[in-house]
Amino acid sequence: MQIQAICTDIDGTLLNGDRVLSPRLLSAIAKLPKDFPVILASSRMPDAMRHLQRDMGRLGEPLICYNGGFVIHDEPKEVLDDVSISLDHCEALVKIAKGTQVHVSLYQGEEWFEPEYDYWAEREAKNTRVDPTLQPLDQVLALWKGRKKGAHKVMCMGPADEIDFFFQNAAQHMGTDLHLYRSKDTYIEIAPKSISKASALELLLERKYGFGLESVMAFGDNYNDIEMLEAVGLGVAVGNAREEVKAIADRVTLSNKEDGVAVMIEEMLLG
Structure with missing residues (x-):
């Protein structure tokens, strides 16, 4: 198999224990040809x-x-695909959180909206190096209604017991249309059920490159990476990945803290 591109998850996969790109990883990527695609696939905003x-x-x-x-x-600059959560679902999710300690964040395209800069918003800003726009969520939703827009992602953060309640409530009422993903006990990331990293990668390759999924080496660690790892020619789970991810992977490399992605790049592309 000829590997013609890399597609990789970020958090828990590409980033090390300090949540940065390690010198070894940067060195390995620098040795790849400039026209060799290194595609990032994440729940993050651009x-x-x-x-x-x-x-x-x-x-x-x-x-x-x-x-x-x-x-x-x-x-x-080109938008190749744009699939969002309906405004009705966004409003329902915000309503479920009212009166609880669940902190709701709204994402649309290049924008991230927070109702206030509290512990959760500050933590996310530090992790992603992006600052949110502070605006009451009701105002954001009213603005989106005028533009006929929805959210690309709704993220809920809060105490684990309240997140459990929110998850069960949202899944019961909207689980057929939305994918609710528990990245941590204190986090829920919500996206349309019709999309995935695998479907997005397939579309991207069709539109921009002259090869298919079978020519891609992909890396991941969590549930939202499973479809992608199954779809590509070489699906690699990092050593810290969930057991369900390791079970479907073609290869298991070292953990993200041990430069697992760099090790595989060196072995498969630079050896």
């Missing part, structure tokens, strides 16, 4: 991914954002 591209010397390459709901190519 600007939370671009600074990583910049560090890798890969700014302008395609980005699979919001787990596949927003696929963009920056040079030239």
